[in-house]
Amino acid sequence: MTSPRGDAGGAQPLETDASKPHPARMYDYFLGGKDNYEVDREAAERMIVAAPEVRAGVRANRRFMHRAVRHVVAEGGIRQILDVGTGLPTEPNVHQIARAIAPGTRVAYVDNDPIVSARSAALTAGNDTSVVLADLRDPRALLDHPGVRKVIDFDQPVALLLVAVVHFISDAEDPEGIVATLRDALPNGSWLILSHATGDVHDDRREDAAAVYNGATATLNLRPHARVLDLFGDFTPVEPGLVRVTDWRPEEPLEHEAPPIGIYGGVARKNG
Numbered sequence: 001m002t003s004p005r006g007d008a009g010g011a012q013p014l015e016t017d018a019s020k021p022h023p024a025r026m027y028d029y030f031l032g033g034k035d036n037y038e039v040d041r042e043a044a045e046r047m048i049v050a051a052p053e054v055r056a057g058v059r060a061n062r063r064f065m066h067r068a069v070r071h072v073v074a075e076g077g078i079r080q081i082l083d084v085g086t087g088l089p090t091e092p093n094v095h096q097i098a099r100a101i102a103p104g105t106r107v108a109y110v111d112n113d114p115i116v117s118a119r120s121a122a123l124t125a126g127n128d129t130s131v132v133l134a135d136l137r138d139p140r141a142l143l144d145h146p147g148v149r150k151v152i153d154f155d156q157p158v159a160l161l162l163v164a165v166v167h168f169i170s171d172a173e174d175p176e177g178i179v180a181t182l183r184d185a186l187p188n189g190s191w192l193i194l195s196h197a198t199g200d201v202h203d204d205r206r207e208d209a210a211a212v213y214n215g216a217t218a219t220l221n222l223r224p225h226a227r228v229l230d231l232f233g234d235f236t237p238v239e240p241g242l243v244r245v246t247d248w249r250p251e252e253p254l255e256h257e258a259p260p261i262g263i264y265g266g267v268a269r270k271n272g
Contacts, residue, residue, distance in 0.1 A: 021216040023168050024113045028088040030058040035088045035119055043212055050208040053259035057245075058164075061195055062090065064245035064265045065163045066097055068193040071238070071249070071267060073101045076191055078159040080106040080152050084136055084182070085165025088116050094161065095129055106151040110134050110142060136165060137173055139181040157189035164263065166231060167197040168218035175221075179231045183270070190270045192235050195245055196228045201262035228264045235268035242266035 021043035025036040029044040036044075047054050072078040079102055083094050086109040098105035106128045109120050112135040120131045132147035142148065152158060160182055169175040183192065199206030199222035206222050213220035229242045240247065245265035246254060 021213070022113050022115075023213070023216060023218055023220075024085075024087045024111060024116050026216070027058055027164070028090070030055050031062070031090055033088055033090065035115060043216060047209065047212045050212055051202065051205055051262075053202075053261060054209075056259055057261045057263055060245050060261045061164050061263050061265070064195060064248050064263075065094070065161070065193065066092070067249055067251060068265070068267045069094055069097045069159070069161075070101060072159045072191045072193065073098045073105060076157075076159070076269065077189075078157060078191060079104060080108075080156065081159045081161060082108050082110070082148065082152055083161040083163075084110045084142065085162065085168075086111050086116065086120065087164075089120050104128065108132060108148045108151050110136075110145075110148065112136070136162075136178060137169065139178050143182070143185050154185055155187060157191070158186050159191040159193060160186060162192070162194045162231075163265075164195050164197070166194065167221050167223065168213075170219055170221055176230060180233060183233050183235065186270055188270055192232060192268050192270075193265075194228075194231060194268075195263055195265035196231070197222050198224060198228065198262050198264050200224055201244070201260050222262075225264060229266075232266065232268045235270050237266050237268040 018037050019039065021040045025040040026044045029036045029041055081094055081098060095107040098107065108130045110132045111117055112133065114133060117131055117133040128151060130147045130151045132145050134142045134145050136142065162179065166175050166179060169178060197220065210220045210222060225242065242264050244261055245263045246261050248265045
């Protein structure tokens with residue numbers, strides 16, 4: 001993350017900082033993408049040394065997102081999705097997953113990296129899709145952004161995606177308050193899909209892994225299960241609750257001797 005403001009309400013536009021690693025571009029590198037700089041690749045390689053399972057982890061996280069989106073669209077009846085911290089486009093993207101089930105699903109993608117925004121806009125043009133340059137750390141501006149409001153009707157149920165993004169919010173920036181602001185804006189029948197890195201699985205490596213991001217545009221803040229669960233507030237988790245992403249309704253058996261993945265994931269519904 002680069003700035004607490006997006007381009008809504010007269011705020012200064014976010015600018016690309018190519019001098020520091022950006023989590024979205026590092027994530028792209030872990031997935032084998034090409035939309036990254038040398039500084040991102042160098043940091044990503046240090047992360048691979050600190051946490052050798054990181055590439056398997058980001059792939060597992062992405063598969064969790066696929067399964068979760070299919071669930072809220074097919075089983076939850078969701079027809080509009082707000083994807084915050086979307087990252088660089090990687091097929092299948094959220095709109096492709098959702099529209100394979102419900103072709104009219106509307107999607108707003110939000111990220112604070114102009115490169116992500118530009119690449120996403122080039123690949124997702126359409127009346128039912130919006131790409132917004134904004135920052136999670138200013139949730140009110142994000143919710144009020146015209147690009148979000150163009151496709152998301154907050155009087156109807158929404159699926160909010162916070163996939164592998166809240167762990168880039170420091171405690172000083174109040175992640176619980178940020179997520180609560182977003183949750184409170186959603187009507188009953190809405191869903192929250194959230195994943196978050198943790199040190200619970202590889203406690204001996206947590207400091208080395210987090211240190212890689214100390215020079216990036218956002219720090220990595222590993223949190224235990226209880227604090228990640230708190231981010232769901234009064235939303236009701238569906239089975240199996242908040243678990244490692246590999247354990248959330250897997251559709252295929254784990255690879256033999258696959259490393260344990262230190263990312264929690266869960267899906268919850270707002271009831272009323």
